[in-house]
Amino acid sequence: MHLLNEEMNLGLSRNSHYSADIKMFPTFVRALPDGSGKISNYSADIQMFPTFVRALPDGSGKISKYSSDIKMFPMFVRALLDGSSKISNYSSYIKMFPTFVRALPDGSGKISNYSSDIKIFPMFVRALPDGSGKISNYSSDIKMFPMFVRALPDGSSKISNYSADIKLFPTFVLALPDGSEKGQFLALDLGGTNFRVLRVRIEDREVDIESKTFLIPQRIMLGTGTQLFDHIANCIGKFITEQNLQGEKLPLGFTFSFPCKQEGLAKARLSKWTKGFRCEGVVGEDICFLLHEALKRLGITGVEVVAVVNDAVGTLMSVANNDRRCEIGLILGTGCNACYMETLDNVGLWEEDCDFPQQVIINTEWGAFGDNGCLDFIRTEYDRELDTYSINPGKQIMEKMISGMYLGEIVRLTLERLYNEGLLFNGMDPECELFVRGKFYTKYVSEIESDHDEFFRNTKQVLDELGIENYTTDDCKIVKYVCTLISARAAFLSSAGLATLINRLNKDHMTIAVDGSLYRFHPRFHNLMCLKIQELVKPGLKFKLELSHDGSGKGAALVAAVSTRLLESKSKILPQEAV
Amino acid sequence: MLDNEVKALHKPMVGEMSGISVEASSSMVMPNIPKGGLLLRVCYAGACCAEGQIRRKDCRPRLPGEEIAGVVQDVCGTLPNSNFSTGDHVILYPDEDISDSGYHEYIAVPEVENCLQVPHSIPMEIAAMLPGCGLCAYSAILKAVPHVQKLQEVKACVNVLIVGAGGVGLWASRLANFLIGNNNNLKLFVADNSIDKLLTAQEHGCYDIIHWNEEDHEQYIVERTMDACRGGVDVVIDFVSSPRTVHRTLKVLNREGLILVGGSAMSEVSINLNVLAAKQQSIVGIPKGTVRQLQELVDLLVEKKVEPPMFSVHPVEEASQVFEDLAQSRITGRAILSFNQTAMLDNN
Numbered sequence: 001m002h003l004l005n006e007e008m009n010l011g012l013s014r015n016s017h018y019s020a021d022i023k024m025f026p027t028f029v030r031a032l033p034d035g036s037g038k039i040s041n042y043s044a045d046i047q048m049f050p051t052f053v054r055a056l057p058d059g060s061g062k063i064s065k066y067s068s069d070i071k072m073f074p075m076f077v078r079a080l081l082d083g084s085s086k087i088s089n090y091s092s093y094i095k096m097f098p099t100f101v102r103a104l105p106d107g108s109g110k111i112s113n114y115s116s117d118i119k120i121f122p123m124f125v126r127a128l129p130d131g132s133g134k135i136s137n138y139s140s141d142i143k144m145f146p147m148f149v150r151a152l153p154d155g156s157s158k159i160s161n162y163s164a165d166i167k168l169f170p171t172f173v174l175a176l177p178d179g180s181e182k183g184q185f186l187a188l189d190l191g192g193t194n195f196r197v198l199r200v201r202i203e204d205r206e207v208d209i210e211s212k213t214f215l216i217p218q219r220i221m222l223g224t225g226t227q228l229f230d231h232i233a234n235c236i237g238k239f240i241t242e243q244n245l246q247g248e249k250l251p252l253g254f255t256f257s258f259p260c261k262q263e264g265l266a267k268a269r270l271s272k273w274t275k276g277f278r279c280e281g282v283v284g285e286d287i288c289f290l291l292h293e294a295l296k297r298l299g300i301t302g303v304e305v306v307a308v309v310n311d312a313v314g315t316l317m318s319v320a321n322n323d324r325r326c327e328i329g330l331i332l333g334t335g336c337n338a339c340y341m342e343t344l345d346n347v348g349l350w351e352e353d354c355d356f357p358q359q360v361i362i363n364t365e366w367g368a369f370g371d372n373g374c375l376d377f378i379r380t381e382y383d384r385e386l387d388t389y390s391i392n393p394g395k396q397i398m399e400k401m402i403s404g405m406y407l408g409e410i411v412r413l414t415l416e417r418l419y420n421e422g423l424l425f426n427g428m429d430p431e432c433e434l435f436v437r438g439k440f441y442t443k444y445v446s447e448i449e450s451d452h453d454e455f456f457r458n459t460k461q462v463l464d465e466l467g468i469e470n471y472t473t474d475d476c477k478i479v480k481y482v483c484t485l486i487s488a489r490a491a492f493l494s495s496a497g498l499a500t501l502i503n504r505l506n507k508d509h510m511t512i513a514v515d516g517s518l519y520r521f522h523p524r525f526h527n528l529m530c531l532k533i534q535e536l537v538k539p540g541l542k543f544k545l546e547l548s549h550d551g552s553g554k555g556a557a558l559v560a561a562v563s564t565r566l567l568e569s570k571s572k573i574l575p576q577e578a579v
Numbered sequence: 580m581l582d583n584e585v586k587a588l589h590k591p592m593v594g595e596m597s598g599i600s601v602e603a604s605s606s607m608v609m610p611n612i613p614k615g616g617l618l619l620r621v622c623y624a625g626a627c628c629a630e631g632q633i634r635r636k637d638c639r640p641r642l643p644g645e646e647i648a649g650v651v652q653d654v655c656g657t658l659p660n661s662n663f664s665t666g667d668h669v670i671l672y673p674d675e676d677i678s679d680s681g682y683h684e685y686i687a688v689p690e691v692e693n694c695l696q697v698p699h700s701i702p703m704e705i706a707a708m709l710p711g712c713g714l715c716a717y718s719a720i721l722k723a724v725p726h727v728q729k730l731q732e733v734k735a736c737v738n739v740l741i742v743g744a745g746g747v748g749l750w751a752s753r754l755a756n757f758l759i760g761n762n763n764n765l766k767l768f769v770a771d772n773s774i775d776k777l778l779t780a781q782e783h784g785c786y787d788i789i790h791w792n793e794e795d796h797e798q799y800i801v802e803r804t805m806d807a808c809r810g811g812v813d814v815v816i817d818f819v820s821s822p823r824t825v826h827r828t829l830k831v832l833n834r835e836g837l838i839l840v841g842g843s844a845m846s847e848v849s850i851n852l853n854v855l856a857a858k859q860q861s862i863v864g865i866p867k868g869t870v871r872q873l874q875e876l877v878d879l880l881v882e883k884k885v886e887p888p889m890f891s892v893h894p895v896e897e898a899s900q901v902f903e904d905l906a907q908s909r910i911t912g913r914a915i916l917s918f919n920q921t922a923m924l925d926n927n
Binding site for chain 1 (some may be wrong): 774775777778787788789790792793794795796797798799803806807822846
């Protein structure tokens with residue numbers, strides 16, 4: 001008790017030092033069940049840290065209605081609107097990319113007139129390359145939807161604008177047929193140091209998956225694009241050999257979890273590398289083309305990339321397959337990204353269309369939110385330092401406050417500062433790993449926050465691994481507290497983004513598909529998000545966060561299956577037409 | 580009894596470079612030949628140090644350590660001539676006394692039973708690997724063999740996971756293939772933190788490699804391991820045996836599975852014994868290999884039944900750099916230090 005008072009006094013006298021970096025904390029302090037601002041009401045944890053409590057921006061006790069993350073909320077809304085309406089200009093910092101996935105696997109129930117096959121993607125039926133309306137050219141499936149076919153006001157004159165895009169729309173027409181779908185597809189999931197090749201066999205609605213994980217050594221992550229794609233093609237080759245699929249025709253769906261400008265279903269140009277990758281000669285290039293070239297170099301015929309999706313889209317597809325109300329997909333792992341179903345009115349590119357379904361999935365790439373400085377009022381010195389030493393300074397600002405790649409580092413910087421100020425780990429060996437960049441893994445945050453008792457088993461194991469000796473129980477409490485603050489901020493920031501999307505879509509019930517190690521393995525992320533989203537959404541809107549299983553693998557295969565089926569039926573009708 | 584006191588040219592053989600300091604007592608005095616023993620001049624020594632220790636910088640690798648191959652310098656007169664003579668290539672069975680003695684170029688070996696002849700058909704740098712990592716791996720595999728064979732009778736496929744793709748893991752891979760991999764019902768997996776080491780391990784006869792990235796969440800690692808080892812793991816040979824590796828392997832271990840633990844991790848591991856009992860699993864320490872097993876290993880090499888794993892030779896002057904590289908996984912395969920071959924001491 002004595003020590004506590006001493007520390008409190010010490011802390012109180014240092015108020016001014018903390019004002020800047022505390023900015024990030026007040027929401028959490030206030031967001032405690034006893035959030036009235038009176039120190040004595042707070043849980044035992046907080047009692048030790050009056051410095052943080054006192055140095056609130058509203059230190060005078062005026063607890064304004066909105067926490068700082070809510071302050072960010074309207075800004076995010078604005079950014080969203082700017083982004084989607086100006087898609088062609090990419091002027092906003094959130095570059096919203098239409099993914100050309102126009103409808104979800106289960107068609108959200110609006111398309112009751114049509115056969116189950118087409119039910120799903122009438123939009124794509126509409127945008128057939130030969131939009132002149134000659135219905136008879138098309139397969140019997142499509143014949144059923146003249147309404148859509150003739151819907152383009154002057155389809156032929158506008159087709160040329162969309163020639164690249166539209167060519168690919170038909171590939172989505174027959175999605176998830178009712179059991180008649182049959183075949184074998186490859187899926188490729190590239191998003192980090194591990195990448196997977198999957199063989200997905202679909203027959204009578206049964207989906208059989210075989211997969212193999214391959215590694216990407218550091219030197220390839222930082223080498224040239226040719227090396228990277230050669231390596232990937234090599235691994236695909238190995239997988240094909242192992243699975244005895246040589247010589248077979250294998251359509252491939254590619255989950256490529258990096259920001260891309262999608263120009264077609266199987267044409268995506270990399271906008272920039274994230275998550276530690278930095279291969280030369282890839283930015284601005286079509287990655288499907290690069291992969292095809294690499295496959296050609298290795299003499300692997302038969303594999304054709306028919307679709308590229310982002311992991312957020314894959315996540316969304318995977319859940320939407322079973323849940324009609326799912327229209328938002330979120331990734332919370334090494335990176336952070338979301339996608340959602342947008343109505344075409346808001347999307348500049350599709351002004352001409354006036355029939356439905358007037359929608360398209362937009363990939364928000366919201367990790368880049370804040371690159372123009374608009375989030376600086378939330379950022380702390382730790383964020384700035386992390387950014388300075390990152391592989392892409394000045395970029396992906398929001399992602400750097402949320403995703404798994406950076407969360408551990410923020411904790412580390414905070415602990416380092418606390419140690420330097422003499423508040424933590426007195427007498428620690430300065431040679432230990434706490435001072436090495438990147439050594440505080442984000443998984444430690446999840447593990448530390450899983451301690452629920454005074455034993456701090458997990459926290460101690462982490463501290464041992466970092467080479468910290470002579471720590472006290474108080475040290476453990478402080479470490480845990482810092483982790484809770486930082487992970488809560490991440491949860492709240494992503495909640496603000498999600499709430500924006502939910503409000504925008506304005507549906508009574510909304511399911512959000514989520515995937516990613518941070519969401520899956522952190523003990524409190526899900527609950528924190530639910531709480532915060534509830535606070536921020538318009539009253540009356542209900543939502544649900546649902547974990548997606550293997551969105552990147554199954555999702556990509558789904559897309560490939562759909563696209564292939566369409567190509568096959570198309571080639572039956574129009575054998576002479578070039579794709 | 581020969582009485583050589585030689586003042587060798589004092590070269591700073593090992594130094595204090597950035598990071599790792601290699602302990603060396605610079606006594607260059609040639610020791611006396613022990614009665615009934617012999618004097619050995621060290622030619623090659625394996626660089627042994629557990630990765631976890633180097634990371635924490637409290638590792639003080641001692642040279643020549645546990646893996647010594649050398650040339651007989653002199654033999655005590657009381658030994659029968661046929662056993663050893665000057666110029667023989669020998670390896671030394673690791674003994675407590677020897678490894679703690681610090682760096683000496685010459686080692687007095689009192690117990691000649693600990694000295695094994697190595698035919699000239701095996702290069703000495705390869706022979707140097709045998710007493711340490713080679714023997715450890717051999718002993719581990721031998722311990723696993725009865726269990727694996729028992730399982731092979733009832734299971735379609737037995738999965739064996741080797742944790743640690745350093746020198747000892749690579750040896751284990753090669754030896755496992757030889758001793759128990761004859762049928763098609765054995766799948767060998769190797770797991771490690773370093774991608775480069777795993778890529779090397781791939782060339783040593785394992786079915787698949789699994790990247791245990793220390794940055795990944797534990798559950799994610801377990802899931803990926805289960806994905807790779809379809810049907811779970813039946814035998815684990817863990818050359819790291821840290822709390823993390825043991826918990827991961829316990830999560831993927833099948834009923835009646837066996838975990839062999841070794842390694843020099845000093846941390847304590849808490850295990851739920853009830854679960855162990857309920858699943859009829861066992862955890863067994865990897866026994867220290869015997870001299871006889873070491874001899875068997877030499878024979879296997881001579882008969883070319885087993886190929887040694889990848890290795891690289893470095894002059895002992897670069898020892899500090901070598902240990903640093905090992906810690907950073909820049910060296911894959913075994914690192915062997917070669918001692919100054921040209922230090923033919925002048926007998927004045």
